[in-house]
Amino acid sequence: MKRLFFVPAAAALLFLASCGGNGSNENNNTTSADTTSTSSSSATTDEKPGADIPGIDTVAVSDHIKLDGMDDMKYDRTLFKVKAGQKVTLDFKNIGKQPAAAMSHNVVILRPGTDVQAFGEAAIPAAKTEHIPPSMTDDVIAHTKLLGPGQTDQITFTLPDPGVYDFICTFPGHFGTMRGKIVAEP
Numbered sequence: 373m374k375r376l377f378f379v380p381a382a383a384a385l386l387f388l389a390s391c392g393g394n395g396s397n398e399n400n401n402t403t404s405a406d407t408t409s410t411s412s413s414s415a416t417t418d419e420k421p422g423a424d425i426p427g428i429d430t431v432a433v434s435d436h437i438k439l440d441g442m443d444d445m446k447y448d449r450t451l452f453k454v455k456a457g458q459k460v461t462l463d464f465k466n467i468g469k470q471p472a473a474a475m476s477h478n479v480v481i482l483r484p485g486t487d488v489q490a491f492g493e494a495a496i497p498a499a500k501t502e503h504i505p506p507s508m509t510d511d512v513i514a515h516t517k518l519l520g521p522g523q524t525d526q527i528t529f530t531l532p533d534p535g536v537y538d539f540i541c542t543f544p545g546h547f548g549t550m551r552g553k554i555v556a557e558p
């Protein structure tokens with residue numbers, strides 16, 4: 373005799389709280405990392421110094437350049453083009469109204485290859501020399517006086533070789549925004 377016990381299976385219902393979707397829809401990867409053909413025509417850079425500077429094509433060669441310094445710690449122009457080996461006259465004016473102790477300006481033209489950041493930092497404590505750092509005068513092609521509001525200065529200089537020459541204002545805190553380039557053409 374066989375007795376079959378049909379044990380009623382206890383309906384053990386296991387609710388597995390499967391938190392499947394964490395809703396991580398943060399895949400907004402709009403980074404189009406595919407840089408398409410950065411064709412750098414490096415073959416022509418030897419001929420024209422500064423050819424890669426944006427807007428350089430619209431700047432005419434001149435031997436007399438004018439530049440203003442303003443109360444918003446900017447120059448009115450930042451790009452010039454001259455002839456290497458030719459005398460250039462620079463007329464600089466501080467057209468601002470802030471007192472000289474707070475907002476003076478100059479123009480310091482640096483030799484190509486000068487570390488502009490290092491020069492600007494070295495100039496900060498050099499108040500006795502109108503913020504031209506004595507230890508780095510070899511890097512200076514020419515510079516104006518340090519001008520208070522309404523003052524002007526005129527200098528002449530010659531950029532000896534073709535190349536790109538940075539110029540900055542060395543009044544403390546200014547060289548970050550007051551900087552530009554003079555391209556000397558062959």
Ligand SMILES: [Cu+2]
Pocket residue numbers: 441445475476477478541542543546550
């Ligand atoms: Cu300045």
